[in-house]
Amino acid sequence: MSKPEPAARMAEVARRVLDGDRRALSRAITLVESGRADHRAEAAALLDAVRTSGREALRIGLSGTPGVGKSTFIEAFGTMLTGQGLKVAVLAVDPSSARSGGSILGDKTRMGRLSRDPNAFIRPSPSQTHLGGVARRTREAVALCEAAGFDVVLIETVGVGQSETVVAEMSDLFLLLMAPAGGDELQGVKRGIMEIADMIVVNKADGDLKATATRTCADYAGALRLLRKRPQDPPGYPKAIMVSAIEESGLAAAWDDMQGLIAWRRDHGHWAARRQAQARHWFEEEVRQGLLARLTADPEARSRMAALGTAVAHGEAEPAQAAEEMLAWLKG
Numbered sequence: 001m002s003k004p005e006p007a008a009r010m011a012e013v014a015r016r017v018l019d020g021d022r023r024a025l026s027r028a029i030t031l032v033e034s035g036r037a038d039h040r041a042e043a044a045a046l047l048d049a050v051r052t053s054g055r056e057a058l059r060i061g062l063s064g065t066p067g068v069g070k071s072t073f074i075e076a077f078g079t080m081l082t083g084q085g086l087k088v089a090v091l092a093v094d095p096s097s098a099r100s101g102g103s104i105l106g107d108k109t110r111m112g113r114l115s116r117d118p119n120a121f122i123r124p125s126p127s128q129t130h131l132g133g134v135a136r137r138t139r140e141a142v143a144l145c146e147a148a149g150f151d152v153v154l155i156e157t158v159g160v161g162q163s164e165t166v167v168a169e170m171s172d173l174f175l176l177l178m179a180p181a182g183g184d185e186l187q188g189v190k191r192g193i194m195e196i197a198d199m200i201v202v203n204k205a206d207g208d209l210k211a212t213a214t215r216t217c218a219d220y221a222g223a224l225r226l227l228r229k230r231p232q233d234p235p236g237y238p239k240a241i242m243v244s245a246i247e248e249s250g251l252a253a254a255w256d257d258m259q260g261l262i263a264w265r266r267d268h269g270h271w272a273a274r275r276q277a278q279a280r281h282w283f284e285e286e287v288r289q290g291l292l293a294r295l296t297a298d299p300e301a302r303s304r305m306a307a308l309g310t311a312v313a314h315g316e317a318e319p320a321q322a323a324e325e326m327l328a329w330l331k332g
């Protein structure tokens with residue numbers, strides 16, 4: 001007997017994911033993380049089957065350099081939310097795993113309390129692929145968590161390079177976690193990162209660090225005020241706030257600020273607009289990735305690329321002209 005079509009095979013998995021079955025969710029995420037062609041077909045069928053669940057989680061992106069306290073914050077903040085009866089999923093985009101196959105975020109044993117919490121679900125970053133691949137898989141994992149009934153999905157990343165932008169593109173709300181620091185270090189924060197942050201959260205506002213944290217927070221608040229006003233921000237946002245993840249202080253106020261911002265965006269149409277723009281972005285990104293994949297997967301395309309590349313290298317053709325030729329071939 002022939003195998004059932006992917007859609008039929010995935011219907012049962014989809015049902016269990018929608019039921020909130022954690023093992024089914026884990027396996028479903030493993031499926032979307034797989035690079036195998038037959039798995040891709042199943043993953044697409046599965047995502048299609050859960051797409052109309054009508055469930056909507058609050059997706060919170062969180063970035064910060066190693067050591068700033070991301071896992072401590074997620075543990076404390078996530079536990080506070082589950083204490084309020086919310087279901088919390090934690091996913092990660094780890095750019096280091098894309099480069100080296102190793103991971104600087106992967107060790108989730110750091111979040112011991114949250115990982116034992118029945119209302120929390122923690123998933124380390126998919127590894128050993130390029131950032132674009134990690135992004136797609138994480139975005140699909142977010143969709144699965146949402147369908148499984150999680151209220152909040154936290155997407156963690158390390159503050160290096162491109163990964164913040166990638167995470168911001170799949171978040172409703174993007175938080176930048178910072179440590180107390182002197183004025184000089186403040187200058188080092190890239191403008192682009194400040195521009196995508198909805199809130200800057202200065203962590204470690206406790207003990208000896210509290211005074212510095214207060215100054216740092218005021219400095220960031222000042223820097224944020226100088227940025228161009230964005231239409232998606234109510235008065236007072238983007239804002240800088242202080243917390244201590246270790247002492248678990250300021251977390252309830254941070255959550256109030258996040259909810260206030262989200263409520264305002266919902267009321268003013270920015271929530272839906274942002275999700276629509278993100279969906280369009282990811283569609284275009286998939287097309288780009290698909291075209292690039294064709295260039296490397298197809299042997300004839302590969303040898304044409306190599307030949308044209310050599311011609312360009314030897315000054316026999318202009319880069320733009322050779323690219324035109326390659327694109328014309330792809331189209332044909």
Ligand code: GDP
Pocket residue numbers: 064065066067068069070071072073110203204205206209243244245246247
């Ligand atoms: P990550 O690399 O960003 O995930 O940072 P971690 O959560 O692993 O924290 C790095 C270090 O900072 C650890 O030694 C934590 O105990 C410490 N840390 C985290 N949050 C706080 C905080 O609120 N206050 C203080 N004083 N230390 C903290």
